[in-house]
Amino acid sequence: METDDLAALAPRLPSPLEPVEDERFARRGLALLLKRDDLIHPDLPGxxxxxxxxxxxxxxxxxxxxxxxxxxxxxxxxxxxxxxxxxxxxxxxxxxxxxxxxxxxxxxxxxxxxxxxxxxxxxxxxxxxxxxxxxxxxxxxxxxxxxxxxxxSNALAAEGCAALGRELSGRADVAAVACGTGGTLAGLAAGFDGRALGVPVLRGGFLGGEVRALQAAAFGGPRGDWRLDERFHCGGYGRSNPELDLFVRDFEARHGLAIERLYVAKMLFALVSLAEEGAFAPGTRIAAVVTGAPDALPQDTA
Missing domain, CATH: 3.40.50.1100 (Rossmann fold)
Structure with missing residues (x-):
């Protein structure tokens, strides 16, 4: 399959990077940006x-x-x-x-x-x-x-996701992404000139090894500055709790943007919590990668 064949799908690249006015970040001197990968393609988003x-x-x-x-x-x-x-x-x-x-x-x-x-x-x-x-x-x-x-998620997937990091380089200091299998974080970190933050949505503590293995396969070894914060899975894949549910409703009301629950919600919840903990220095530009849109279909919680 040639490049022209894939170009016929007309992906929206680079995806938009949208500033968001949110006082929970602004009062700490932080800028929140949404990397709208959910807008890349209606059938193959994010x-x-x-x-x-x-x-x-x-x-x-x-x-x-x-x-x-x-x-x-x-x-x-x-x-x-x-x-x-x-x-x-x-x-x-x-x-x-x-x-x-x-x-x-x-x-x-x-x-x-x-x-x-x-x-x-x-x-x-x-x-x-x-x-x-x-x-x-x-x-x-x-x-x-x-x-x-x-x-x-394989080596080619990590290479493809490195473009995400390149699109954010020079425009953000921290880039955050929700993680399931680790491929997006592995590539994001490899292409990004800032710090990449992964927020796992599953329990288990296994993702660090997965990201390292993917980077080794894709790039021959470790790439970029990245870390995981494993505190925000809310019980595991497809799980939630009242605090997360309240956060999502509040974020949607504040910004008029429907939030995908399985991944994006937990990543945004993590960023607000980290901002409130003082984890980011004043002046930090934080890009939150929106990897998908809400889906009316039931979700897989197995």
Missing amino acids: NKWRKLVLNLRAAAGRPVLTFGGAYSNHLRATAAAGRLLGFPTIGVVRGDELAGRPLNPSLARCAADGMRLEFTDRATYRAKHEPAVLAAFLARAPEGTYAVPEGG
């Missing part, structure tokens, strides 16, 4: 575009097989890319108990975009990165199928 773009070039029009849960944004973005660019897609979905049931709205959208869905048991899904397990999935796919990992 980090989905950045993670997929180099993988799609590597696939060069071959079928693409990838992985996700029953409400995976990554599966939907991959299926949409297949429809728009004319290549077959296969989605391996966690949970064989879903086979034979009516498709939920998210998976129905994938199917409508032409994605072939393959449901697998959770034990096999957890082992999907093992060579023998991946080989078995590929053996059932068309010859020459290109595999993309869950969430799209």
Whole structure:
């Protein structure tokens, strides 16, 4: 797949960087900026575009097989890319108990975009990165199928996300992003001339190792100044609490902007909390990366 093929999707790049007037930052001499990656493309928004773009070039029009849960944004973005660019897609979905049931709205959208869905048991899904397990999935796919990992996070994804850091260089001192699989942070930090902050939305303390491994694979070793703050997962993926719910409603009312709950809300919650803790020096320009828009579909909390 050539660059011109992907350009036909007309992504909005660089994505807008919008100043936000928020007294919780202003009274501490801080500037809050929203990096509106959610506006890159209606079907491949935010980090989905950045993670997929180099993988799609590597696939060069071959079928693409990838992985996700029953409400995976990554599966939907991959299926949409297949429809728009004319290549077959296969989605391996966690949970064989879903086979034979009516498709939920998210998976129905994938199917409508032409994605072939393959449901697998959770034990096999957890082992999907093992060579023998991946080989078995590929053996059932068309010859020459290109595999993309869950969430799209691999070395090419990190390289694609480095463009995000370059777009923010010289325009912000701190760039914050919510983290699921670590690919966006790995690339952001590599391309950014300031400090990158990752806010994990899952429990477990494993993301530091994932980011280091992705940077090693993509760039040959550590890149950039980055850290994680693991205090804001609010109980884990898809979980919330009354404090986070109140924060989201307040932020939306203040700024007239609907906030995506799974990722973006926790990152913004972290930034306000850190500002109140005095974690940023006066004069700091803080860019909050909006990696996705709110989705009316139910979310995957498995």
